[in-house]
Amino acid sequence: NRQLWSSGHHLKSCRDVAFSQDGQKLFTVSKDKAIHVLTVEEGRLETRFPKAHGSALNCVLPIDNHIFATGDDGGGLKVWDLRKGDAILEARQQEEYISAMAVDGNGKILLTASGDGTLGVFNVKRRRFELLSEPQNGDLTSVVLLKRGRKVACGSSEGTIYLFNWDGFGAASDRFALRAESVDCMVPITDSIVCVGSLDGVIRAVNILPNRVLGCVGQHLGEPIEQLAVAPGGQLLASCAHDQKVKFWDVSALRGLVVDDYRKKKKKGGPLRALSSKAVGSGEDFFADLRDEAEPAAGQESHPEL
Incomplete structure (x- = not known):
């Protein structure tokens, strides 16, 4: 492995990075409240939003080749359109930091996991807030779609995975406590299997x-x-x-x-x-x-x- 390029454009720590859907751009967000869009091949800074949020940025999610979303430490969410060079949706429905985001296959419904234990639901196409789930125990740290988009799984700082039905975001339909200190990050491998990172x-x-x-x-x-x-x-x-x-x-x-x-009985604590x-x-x-x-x-x- 060898390093192709590096970027020192941010003034403070870089919190999250994400590739655009076509793989040509790299989005970065930072504690300095700035959003940077760089070219993948050269690492050239293409677009910069210097004071994108009022609080430090925590996560970024490309929705399509022009639209992307950002979440900050204060629970603020913005959806941006690169063609307009500005935000097309702004909301602050959650009380704590936005830890992770996910979007459906149509790029219509945006989900936000928050440190206040809630799951936020936003309609990107109609540019509006839809609803907020009941608060769960601990911070929600991750969110992924499973079962062909019919289920949503959220990881928590308490080591529990909460499941929501796609048509029932108000309350969790199921919960699964892992023998782990926390669920800090989670990615889907298949439609039913996720990999979970912990403390x-x-x-x-x-x-x-x-x-x-x-x-x-x-x-x-x-x-x-x-x-x-x-x-x-x-x-x-x-x-x-x-x-x-x-x-x-x-x-x-x-x-x-x-x-x-079917599962064979396993010795507890094995x-x-x-x-x-x-x-x-x-x-x-x-x-x-x-x-x-x-x-x-x-x-x-x-x-x-x-």
């Missing part, structure tokens, strides 16, 4: 409906996971943590897993299953006891069974 540095694969922790995909040796991202095609998962490392994990095997409702030999660190580390099956011989692949 303990473990990346867990979790099936939704039926709710099941499948095992450990990888870890950062006790360093809190900051962000997860899936490469196009869904073969690789990238993770970054407080150890200042970016790691890549092969999650291609997860795409072939089918989880049914070790988390390692889904590959690289899911646990080498040497005497804290997670050395997670490996529950022999490593495959050279040239062979591991196919964990459920």
Whole structure:
């Protein structure tokens, strides 16, 4: 791996980055309240919104090649149109920071997870606020769409995943408590399986409906996971943590897993299953006891069974 370019345009820490849908632009937001749009090939600063929000920015989400959304530390949301060079929707319906956002496949409904424990629903096409969910326990830290857009999953700082029906955002329809300190970030791998990053540095694969922790995909040796991202095609998962490392994990095997409702009784408090030999660190580390099956011989692949 080699560095292609770097940018030092922001005056304070960069909080979030996201590629445009066509992969030609990179959006960055910062504690300095600015939004930058850079070209991916050269790293050239193409567009800058210097005082985009009244509070420090926390997240950014491209909706299409022209429209993108930003959320700040004070619960403020703005939706921007690059063609107009200005915001087309502004709202402050949530009381705490906007931690994450997601949008439906039509680019119409925008969902915002907040530190006040609520899920916000906004109509991008009609440029209006729709509704706010009941507050859940802890901060909502992540939001993803699953089950062909029929379900929405939100991670919380309490280590619980809350599920919402697409036509019922007012109250959670289900909840699934993980044996994790927190759910700090979450990305979908398939229509039913998500990978979750936590404070303990473990990346867990979790099936939704039926709710099941499948095992450990990888870890950062006790360093809190900051962000997860899936490469196009869904073969690789990238993770970054407080150890200042970016790691890549092969999650291609997860795409072939089918989880049914039947589950063998498992001893409570037992070790988390390692889904590959690289899911646990080498040497005497804290997670050395997670490996529950022999490593495959050279040239062979591991196919964990459920």
